[in-house]
Amino acid sequence: MSDCAFDLVHYRELLDAARDGAYAFVFFDHDPRPGDLFLRHDVDLSIEAAVTLAELEAGEDVRSTYFLMTQSVFYNLASPQGEAAIERLRALGHAVGLHAVWPRAELDERFDPVVAWHNPDPQYMSDPVDGADNVMASRFFSLDHYRSDSNQQWRSGCPHESLARGEFEWLQLLTHPEIWVYEGATMRESMESMLAAERELRWRQLDEDRIDLS
Ligand SMILES: [Zn+2]
Ligand SMILES: [Zn+2]
Secondary structure, eight states, X not given: OTXXXXXHHHHHHHHHHHHHTTOEEXXXXXXXXXXXXXXXXEOSSOHHHHHHHHHHHHHTTOOOEEEEOSSOSSOOTTSHHHHHHHHHHHHTTOEEEEEEBTTBOOOXXXXXXXXXXXXXXXXXXXXXXXXXXXXXXXXXXXXXXXXXXXXXXXXXXXXXXXXXXXXXSSEEEEEOHHHHHSOOSSHHHHHHHHHHHHHHHHHHHHHHTTOOOO
16 A cells, blocks of 8 residues: 555555544534544546445445535536436435535535535635535644645645554545546546546437437
């Protein structure tokens, strides 16, 4: 596990490490307790990757919170595929929050009352949100209790060893499903993998939409 690749093999090892460290996988519905692991996924690019990761987690008896966008340029949550994805995430036992684009945080029945801003500016990142918990509010967030895989860069290194040793009192761990599901040594390569998969998907969708592909 030394190379800490951004792939599903190492993702599973991360989950195993958390289990070795005796962490509990919890939702954003209470103040952090010692041993809590708030596993969070911001779904920026690919709803298919989110479902793939959700299936893997459920197979490991792990629960996490998926933050989905209603204003994404990459996927449509209101499409049949989007609706099926939410249904699947729920059926697997995960929580679903809103990955909101500031300043709009319009929660509806699809979401638990919890919000994570997409690419937030520091000015409003931790501010209270009406009618919902903000995952970056001070009670859920401090630098000692937070790790993120943004752009395939762990700022303080991959957390698997610290998790296995139980070094975090509690942790909010943010991962982006597309980084792990679509493989590549760099973010650029992972995006190449994702776009190759989506090209196949688009051909299928065109066919299903009765487009003449003869
Ligand atoms: Zn690692
Ligand atoms: Zn985001």
